[in-house]
Amino acid sequence: MRAAAAAAGADEAYHLGLDFGTSGARVTVIDGSGEVVTEAKSGYGADAAADWAAAWERVLFGLLASLPEAARGRVASLAIDGTSATALLLDAASGDVLAAPKLYNEAQGPDAVAAAKTVAPPAHTAAAATSTLAKLLTWHLGGAWQAAAARGTAPALLHQADWLASLLHGRRDTSDWNNALKLGYDPGLEAYPDWLLSQARRGGGEAAWPAGRPAGRLGRRGGPAAGANGGRAGASDAIVCGGTTDSIAAFVAAGVTEVGQAVTSLGSTMAVKLLSSCRVDDSAYGIYSHRLGGSWLVGGASNTGGAVLRQFFTDAQLAELTARIEVARPSGLDYYPLVTPGERFPVNDPGLRPRLEPRPEDDAVFLQGILESMARIEGEAYAQLRRLGASPLTEVVTAGGGAVNAKWTAMRAAALGVPVRRAAQGEASYGAALLARQGWRQHLAQRREALLTDG
Structure with missing residues (x-):
């Protein structure tokens, strides 16, 4: 998605949404009025479970590369949704995956669930057996966190949508309000709550948590991954906006x-x-x-x-x-x-x-x-x-x-x-594209404000 697209007006630019669901992924490209320009979909492959992260990465760049060049060249912004509470443990510096991803529906063991319930308020969504917090505690109780730290690696946790976006913008410190909810993020406070922060300080894990931002919030362009990874699919100049979960993206798609x-x-x-x-x-x-x-x-x-x-x-x-x-x-x-x-x-x-x-x-x-x-x-x-x-x-x-x-x-x-x-629209990828359009409009508004200020 070339630099020329970034200079286009709201009606000339295209916006791209990616939905990573349970059995496959879909991409939708829309124009400024919300009309669908092109779509594509892909399964993860029969062997995806052997290495989910590799399958998701392969499908991400495969879908981007499959789009017609005429459409891809006009994409100015994109957003990604993923399944809620699907999470990965990474090396914060290199981005290497340190432990196999844990999927949205993987209930964690009794020790991790008990620990989550000890940390979280009664019946909080972060205390559920499938929550991101329970998965983080599983990695900690199983020693994966400590093993990484012992090797001099700074471990980091990201959700599926966060991680896929990081392959384009190169940052591993950002999530969104919707994905972070089951980790314990409080979108009302726009911060992680004290009950979680105090536990994190004792365990030394606070710095590894991604900061939350609204779905569709104006995102990032460039970064170390954008040239190497995004460039191979024409995505190096697109603004990567705040993502969301697949169910929220489907809600947004409904208009x-x-x-x-x-x-x-x-x-x-x-x-x-x-x-x-x-x-x-x-x-x-x-x-x-x-x-x-x-x-x-x-x-x-x-x-x-x-x-x-x-x-x-x-x-x-x-x-x-x-x-x-x-x-x-x-x-x-x-x-x-x-x-x-x-x-x-x-x-x-x-x-x-x-x-x-x-x-x-x-x-x-x-x-x-x-x-x-x-x-x-x-x-x-x-x-x-x-x-x-x-x-x-x-x-x-x-x-x-x-x-x-x-x-x-x-x-x-x-x-x-x-x-x-x-x-009228039911695909989560369409909802993600609407979020990308929202982020692009924020970009245009900020640019107009800057021009007025400079003038």
């Missing part, structure tokens, strides 16, 4: 910008995220807040969702039965659709059993009852967020496979009492 707007992701389960002026954290319901700009992204997840439908219906059956549903004639069925017992949100009941009886003879009515009940649970979820202090709901944007079902959308709008529409 939600105003307090009160929300995104419901209808996949195998049902996740809700509401943009709120107030922060809400409640461990009893698995609710915690990410900071997004000047607002809070409050989220929770129900165990109901598409996985229940898969127990009973094929895609063809869903299409045929949905066509026969009469939305204006409610089924009157009161279900709580679950695959296995247990629910955390909007009710906290680990023993809650699936309720899918009575089952009508007509499967279209049975399906209608399930969809109506899921819509009711979605409404209860947003009502629970409101009771806990979040901003009132004004609109719901839908992402995921369930977004294409127009009759279900009508049921949900009736249950929620607000407009419901399908997200």
Whole structure:
């Protein structure tokens, strides 16, 4: 991405987003108006688990190199998202990986989890078995940290998105508010909290933690890695902006910008995220807040969702039965659709059993009852967020496979009492590209201010 792009105006420049998900990565390039210019995707390869870091690096530069030169040459900024709490232990000076990466879903052993719970406040997200803090403590308890220090190496921790960005800008001391949350970062304070700092000082690890910054914040250009690594893919002159997690990038992709707007992701389960002026954290319901700009992204997840439908219906059956549903004639069925017992949100009941009886003879009515009940649970979820202090709901944007079902959308709008529409964009890489555009606009604003000051 050549220096000429850095001098382009907002509408002439392109912006690039990279999403590193669970099974592969995707790149999206947009123009200044948000239109998609080009996209590409890649799996990590069958042998990726043998060396995750090498696979991610290979895919990063492979995707950048695969873009058409005409598009790549106009990219002025980029941002990267990765899976939450996927972390690496590095040599802070050389960038060498000192221990195999720990993935987002890798629960740590009982000693590390117990240590995390001792350090963190009760039920804090950093105390979870899959948190970044638990992974850091695993490396410390296992001696990897001490072994590096004994060799004269300064160990450093980075998240997946942080590390991939470091391959372009060459710095290994920066993260973002969203990725750093499960390490213990407090986005309200814009700092690591005292309960974590005091423990770090005793253990000598504070300096190894990456500083937090907002997603999309104007980033860095150049650095020791930019010429060697970025240059080989044409990325040496692009501004690398603050990244985020894959779920936050997907939220940004949906185009939600105003307090009160929300995104419901209808996949195998049902996740809700509401943009709120107030922060809400409640461990009893698995609710915690990410900071997004000047607002809070409050989220929770129900165990109901598409996985229940898969127990009973094929895609063809869903299409045929949905066509026969009469939305204006409610089924009157009161279900709580679950695959296995247990629910955390909007009710906290680990023993809650699936309720899918009575089952009508007509499967279209049975399906209608399930969809109506899921819509009711979605409404209860947003009502629970409101009771806990979040901003009132004004609109719901839908992402995921369930977004294409127009009759279900009508049921949900009736249950929620607000407009419901399908997200125009659902790819996390598109959300990352929007964050890159945000950083570029900050750059242009700063440059204009500097010109006015100089004038």
